[in-house]
Amino acid sequence: MRGLGRVWLILLVGAVGFAFVGPLFATGSETAVAAGYLPPGEGGLLGTDGLGRDVWQRLAAGGAGLLLVAALATGVAMLVGISLGLVLTSRRPLARGVGFVVDLLLVVPSMLTMMVLVFGLGSGVPTMVLVMTVASVPFVARFTRAAALPVLRSDYVLAARLGGDGWPRVFVRDVLPNLAGPLLADAGTRFIGALYLVAAAGFLGFSPLGGDSDWATMVQAGLEGIRLNPWASLAPALAIAAVTVPANILVDRAMRKVTQ
Template sequence: MRRALYAVPLLVALCGPWLASSGDVLHGVSYDPETGWLGTDFAGRDVWQQVLLGGRELVAVMVLATAGAYLIGVLWGLTAATARRRLADELLMRPLDLLPAVPSLFLLLLLATLFPGGGLVWIVMLVHLPDIARLVRAAALEAAHGPVVEALRLQGESWWRTTVRYVGGSVARTLAADAGTRLTGTLYLAAAASFLGVGVSPDAADWAVMIERNRAGLLLNPWAVLAPALMIIMLSVGLNLAFDRALRRP
């Protein structure tokens, strides 16, 4: 049951475009609950076809933005934690202290306004970068200044083995615990951006866009809103439960 919570929306998102009919099927009647499996949307399009087409980009943004933020944030945090001089640590971390003071959604909108062609993946990645770098630095400080690291440096071990393999390995479980909430946080930001029209066209086949454009006809055909909303909720809850279960294993 837990696996189905995230497996179903992931399968729909990844395989849906191949299962959907080619092109948008226009029926001419908006919010017709009798047409197709789930009726039609505000433009008279088949809701089921839109659900099949609307998840791939959202999931792609979630995965790519989270992976990119971890890749840069982990290296950033480890470099700051293992810096031998406090000045280097300060120069790396102090600029990042400014960004968490701004609410994430507001920061996303601000970055989208400043860099309109930057792409949603890069914008969401920049939003998450400060938190990840700060988390990694805080978790790695003890190991980074311990006797093992000093011994590795005296033996002439490389930066990669000392910093990434040893110090990075010491924070692996902390990062795994953070990954579940980080993924769902990225999903929330990507869906919120699409809901507000950031980075997507107003009539795009996107789960968040479907919710925004069809909410006016909720009473006429509730599936036009409920179907994409259920996909997002199932994916968010399912991923959190999956990571929690994985972390409980010895």
């Protein structure tokens, strides 16, 4: 990895590290400590939010949960999507039925999926994991199918089948190891998409993690006092960008390498 790539990597590692190490520095209280929307200096390092709470303390404590939920949703989506993608490589009726459902989910906007599920199930971690899984699985399944088909037509897969290996063994031993690079790169893309979706849910006021202490919710909550203390909204927005922007660039580079 060359110069600029290292810069993006350092920024990403720093932002993720801050998200998980930050709670160690968040020694303050979640209750009001001063007047609402005090600017930096008068109300602490980054001032206070609308309820008089220290923005720096909340910023330090609000990143880990957001990243963990996005990572959990990505893991679930990849597991389900890869399984469905391998099913789609078959020509059996089951594969056609799965393909119809996947195609149907592909045309449903992720924001619409989020609003329907949140209004139906309420906000919280389980709902957001479900939303991000439903939004990502169709793309993972289609990507897996497209990547797996050339491998399934290869000579060594044919030899394995002629040797008596069943399809489950062929998928695990011969197909998936050859898809590891592309699938890992796609997982990075899904993780970024999950973060964007959680951030959008927070901006719309859905309280995606069931509270108001995560970066996504802080962005929306701080907008009403942005003229008084812009850092109440700007600081968590920059924190999210510090994760998503370098991750997006690095994943894009990784995707170009694995497809060459």
